[in-house]
Amino acid sequence: xxxxxxxxxxxxxxxxxxxxxxxxxxxxxxxxxxxxxxxxxxxxxxxxxxxxxxxxxxxxxxxxxxxxxxxxxxxxxxxxxxxxxxxxxxxxxxxxxxxxxxxxxxxxxxxxxxxxxxxxxxxxxxxxxxxxxxxxxxxxxxxxxxxxxxxxxxxxxxxxxxxxxxxxxxxxxxxxxxxxxxxxxxxxxxxxxxxxxxxxxxxxxxxxxxxxxxxxxx
Numbered sequence: 001x002x003x004x005x006x007x008x009x010x011x012x013x014x015x016x017x018x019x020x021x022x023x024x025x026x027x028x029x030x031x032x033x034x035x036x037x038x039x040x041x042x043x044x045x046x047x048x049x050x051x052x053x054x055x056x057x058x059x060x061x062x063x064x065x066x067x068x069x070x071x072x073x074x075x076x077x078x079x080x081x082x083x084x085x086x087x088x089x090x091x092x093x094x095x096x097x098x099x100x101x102x103x104x105x106x107x108x109x110x111x112x113x114x115x116x117x118x119x120x121x122x123x124x125x126x127x128x129x130x131x132x133x134x135x136x137x138x139x140x141x142x143x144x145x146x147x148x149x150x151x152x153x154x155x156x157x158x159x160x161x162x163x164x165x166x167x168x169x170x171x172x173x174x175x176x177x178x179x180x181x182x183x184x185x186x187x188x189x190x191x192x193x194x195x196x197x198x199x200x201x202x203x204x205x206x207x208x209x210x211x212x213x214x215x216x217x218x
Contacts, residue, residue, distance in 0.1 A: 016042035056090030
């Protein structure tokens with residue numbers, strides 16, 4: 001029967017699994033921990049190269065660098081669990097992070113700035129303003145008040161006829177400010193009337209039918 005770590009490696013990197021050859025920078029590890037906590041949780045395998053080959057950790061200091069990343073460079077701190085596995089005399093650290101009820105978590109950059117990250121496929125992305133507002137609104141006990149004016153009606157009508165729209169296009173075509181477009185989009189996401197698709201190159205909004213890729217606001 002394949003070893004637990006071998007089975008994980010066979011999955012390849014994805015939204016809930018990341019490989020790290022070594023921990024050389026606690027700031028970079030903090031980004032991954034924050035991204036897991038802000039999205040769906042995940043596992044970080046330390047001592048595994050990007051191609052899936054097992055190199056093993058180089059020293060016990062790598063655990064303490066992960067601990068420093070979680071406690072010092074994540075705000076709020078990210079809770080994690082660690083298991084140590086040995087395969088062919090090589091040690092792999094399995095760092096597990098659960099999806100957090102305290103999101104958003106922020107990771108400190110080397111310049112001192114704090115940024116929130118989320119996980120999409122096998123990459124970490126900086127959280128955009130709309131997603132940040134959705135998370136903050138989700139944490140509030142009150143409901144969402146939505147008044148159907150012409151821009152709201154226009155957006156629903158447009159998405160019935162077109163595949164998607166961007167925030168700037170919505171603002172321009174509906175004749176409203178970027179800020180008002182943002183507020184409408186946030187409320188529609190919270191009410192699950194639309195979904196946000198985020199890729200490395202764009203952010204677009206679709207009808208709420210389940211996508212094959214990324215859906216926010218679970």
